[in-house]
Amino acid sequence: MGDLAMVLQKVETYLKDNFGDFVTEGEGTYSLRQGSAKVTIRALQSDDDEPVYIRLRVPLLTHVPNEPELHQYVAFHSDDYLFGHLSLRAGDEDGYVDVGFTYTLLGDDLDESELVTAVASVAVSADSLDDLLQGTFGGNKFFED
Secondary structure, rough: OOOOOHHHHHHHHHHHHHOOOOOOEOOOOEEEEEEOOOEEEEEEEEOOOOOOOOEEEEEEEEEEEOOOHHHHHHHHHHOOOOOEEEEEEEOOOOOEEEEEEEEEEEEOOHHHHHHHHHHHHHHHHHHHHHHHHHHHHHOOOOOOO
């Protein structure tokens, strides 16, 4: 169904043309920085007969105290954004979690404006969200400088 090679070529071309400063992290995985946030753009396909997906993922905060108030915030605000949603993952130590921001696009018919709008929107939202959440719940941003 999906053509992963074609989608990867489109993604790389669209990123080059619109976000000059991006990094290739491996086959089908790219990243760029927006302030303190790192946005990872990854093309995924589970099987040749399956569609290709583009997953945008931002690790907003790591090593955040695993408190009920954080869970409540994520539960009530996860879908406040047009592009992306909040999530929690088990952290590297007991008592801590990581907060993420994720958005997924269908890659098979991807056009330039769709990818550019999604990447820019996720990046801008994530760069302000990590500040808000760190100030309220603690933890570490991807880029602290």
